[in-house]
Amino acid sequence: MEKxxxxxxxxxxxxxxxxxxxxxxxxxAAYDHxxxxxFTFWGLNTMRKDEVVNVKxxxxxxxxxxxxxxxxxxxxxxxxNMLGMGPAMIKHVMKRHNALSLPQLIExxxxxxxxxxxxxxxxDLLGLQKEELVDGMEFAGVAAYxxxxxxxxxxxxx
Amino acid sequence: MEKxxxxxxxxxxxxxxxxxxxxxxxxxAAYDHxxxxxFTFWGLNTMRKDEVVNVKxxxxxxxxxxxxxxxxxxxxxxxxNMLGMGPAMIKHVMKRHNALSLPQLIExxxxxxxxxxxxxxxxDLLGLQKEELVDGMEFAGVAAYxxxxxxxxxxxxx
Amino acid sequence: MEKxxxxxxxxxxxxxxxxxxxxxxxxxAAYDHxxxxxFTFWGLNTMRKDEVVNVKxxxxxxxxxxxxxxxxxxxxxxxxNMLGMGPAMIKHVMKRHNALSLPQLIExxxxxxxxxxxxxxxxDLLGLQKEELVDGMEFAGVAAYxxxxxxxxxxxxx
Numbered sequence: 001m002e003k004x005x006x007x008x009x010x011x012x013x014x015x016x017x018x019x020x021x022x023x024x025x026x027x028x029a030a031y032d033h034x035x036x037x038x039f040t041f042w043g044l045n046t047m048r049k050d051e052v053v054n055v056k057x058x059x060x061x062x063x064x065x066x067x068x069x070x071x072x073x074x075x076x077x078x079x080x081n082m083l084g085m086g087p088a089m090i091k092h093v094m095k096r097h098n099a100l101s102l103p104q105l106i107e108x109x110x111x112x113x114x115x116x117x118x119x120x121x122x123x124d125l126l127g128l129q130k131e132e133l134v135d136g137m138e139f140a141g142v143a144a145y146x147x148x149x150x151x152x153x154x155x156x157x158x
Numbered sequence: 159m160e161k162x163x164x165x166x167x168x169x170x171x172x173x174x175x176x177x178x179x180x181x182x183x184x185x186x187a188a189y190d191h192x193x194x195x196x197f198t199f200w201g202l203n204t205m206r207k208d209e210v211v212n213v214k215x216x217x218x219x220x221x222x223x224x225x226x227x228x229x230x231x232x233x234x235x236x237x238x239n240m241l242g243m244g245p246a247m248i249k250h251v252m253k254r255h256n257a258l259s260l261p262q263l264i265e266x267x268x269x270x271x272x273x274x275x276x277x278x279x280x281x282d283l284l285g286l287q288k289e290e291l292v293d294g295m296e297f298a299g300v301a302a303y304x305x306x307x308x309x310x311x312x313x314x315x316x
Numbered sequence: 317m318e319k320x321x322x323x324x325x326x327x328x329x330x331x332x333x334x335x336x337x338x339x340x341x342x343x344x345a346a347y348d349h350x351x352x353x354x355f356t357f358w359g360l361n362t363m364r365k366d367e368v369v370n371v372k373x374x375x376x377x378x379x380x381x382x383x384x385x386x387x388x389x390x391x392x393x394x395x396x397n398m399l400g401m402g403p404a405m406i407k408h409v410m411k412r413h414n415a416l417s418l419p420q421l422i423e424x425x426x427x428x429x430x431x432x433x434x435x436x437x438x439x440d441l442l443g444l445q446k447e448e449l450v451d452g453m454e455f456a457g458v459a460a461y462x463x464x465x466x467x468x469x470x471x472x473x474x
Contacts, residue, residue, distance in 0.1 A: 006304075020198060024300060031304060178357060316327075
C-alpha cells in the first residue's frame with residue numbers, strides 16, 4: 001500500500017508559524033506519511049546556519065543576509081513580538097511544558113526523514129547559498145514541489 | 159456514499175482571516191461536507207469567552223491572557239488595523255450589506271455541526287483553560303487534526 | 317483522463333505572497349492542471365487596475381479605495397517592507413535574475429488559462445466594482461470556490 005503524503009510550503013519566517021509547520025510535519029511523519037517541507041522566501045531563514053558563512057556576495061545580497069534572521073533561534077513572532085519579548089516568553093513556556101524547541105523540532109524532522117527542500121529560485125533572489133543552510137537539505141524548484149503536492153492529500157501553505 | 163471532508167487550521171487571530179475561515183467552513187457545511195476547524199496559537203482567541211473567567215493561572219499565563227484578545231469581538235485586522243478603526247469600518251460595511259458578523263458566523267457553524275477543536279498543546283502554552291473557551295468545543299492534539307485532514311480533500315491553513 | 321486540479325485562495329495583499337501564489341499557479345498550469353485563483357479580501361488589490369476608474373461610490377467605499385493599493389505594482393511586502401524600500405529591492409533582484417515580475421506573472425497566468433475569480437462578497441464589502449479589476453476575471457462566491465476545491469488535490473490558502 002502506498003504511503004500517505006503531506007506537503008507544507010513554509011513561506012513565513014515567523015517563529016510561531018515555523019513551530020506549527022514542524023509540529024504538523026513531525027506528526028504526519030510519525031503516522032508514516034511521506035512528508036515534504038518546501039522552504040521559500042522568508043521560510044528559508046528557518047534553515048540558515050546561525051554562524052556567518054564565508055561566501056561571495058554582492059552588496060545587495062549582503063544587505064539581505066544581514067537583515068534577515070540567521071536560523072531558528074533568531075526568528076520573531078507573527079503577533080506580540082514586542083521587540084523580542086514575545087519570542088522569549090514563548091520559548092520560556094515551551095521549555096516549562098517540556099515542548100520541543102524549534103531547533104529540536106527540526107532535528108526530529110531530519111531523524112524522521114522529513115524531506116526538507118529549499119526553493120532555489122528564492123535562494124537566488126535573497127542571495128542565500130547552499131553553504132549557508134543546514135546540511136542535508138535538498139534544492140529544487142516549484143516543479144518538484146508540485147510533483148509531491150499532486151500526490152499528497154494534505155497540502156498546506158504556511 | 160461517504161461525505162466530503164474539509165478541514166481548516168485557524169492559526170491566525172486576525173478578524174479578517176477568522177471571517178474567511180468561517181465563511182469557507184459554513185459554505186462547506188452547507189454543501190454537506192464534514193467540516194473541522196482546528197484552532198491553534200492565536201486562532202484560539204477567536205473562541206475565547208468575552209468575560210473574564212475565574213481560573214487559576216501563574217503570572218505569565220495571566221500576562222498572555224491579558225495581552226491576547228478576548229473573543230471574536232476584540233480581534234484586529236491583518237491589514238489596515240489603524241488602531242481599531244479598520245475593524246470598526248469592516249464591521250460597519252458587513253452590517254450595511256447584511257453579512258453575518260463573526261459571532262453570528264460562529265453560531266451558524268455550531269448549528270451546522272462544524273467540529274470546533276481547540277489545540278490542547280497551544281492552550282497549555284498560552285495558559286488558556288477549557289472554561290475560558292466557548293461551550294461545545296472539542297479538545298485534541300495534532301494527531302486528531304491529521305486524522306481528519308488525511309480523509310479530507312480541502313485542507314487549508316489560515 | 318481527467319486533468320489534475322489546483323486551487324489557490326489569495327487572501328493576502330502582500331507582494332511576496334502574490335508572487336508565490338502566481339508562481340505556483342503558473343507552474344501547475346504548465347503541468348496541465350486546471351488552476352483557479354480565488355481572490356478575496358486584500359488579495360483583490362492584486363487585480364485592481366492601476367488607473368482611477370470612474371465609478372459611483374459612497375464615502376466609505378471611496379476611503380477603502382483610496383487606502384488600498386491599486387494593482388500589483390503598488391503592493392507592499394509581508395516582511396521587511398521598510399516604507400517601500402523592501403519591495404524596490406525585491407523587484408530589483410527579480411529583474412537582475414530575469415525572474416518574471418508580478419504583472420508579467422499575471423499576464424502569463426491569463427495566457428495559460430488560469431481561472432481568475434474575484435470574490436463578489438468581499439468586493440461588495442470593500443466597495444470594489446467589476447470595472448476596477450483587470451479584464452477577463454470571473455465573479456463568484458464561496459460556493460463556486462468550494463466546487464473547484466472539492467475536485468482539486470492541491471488547495472492552498474495564501
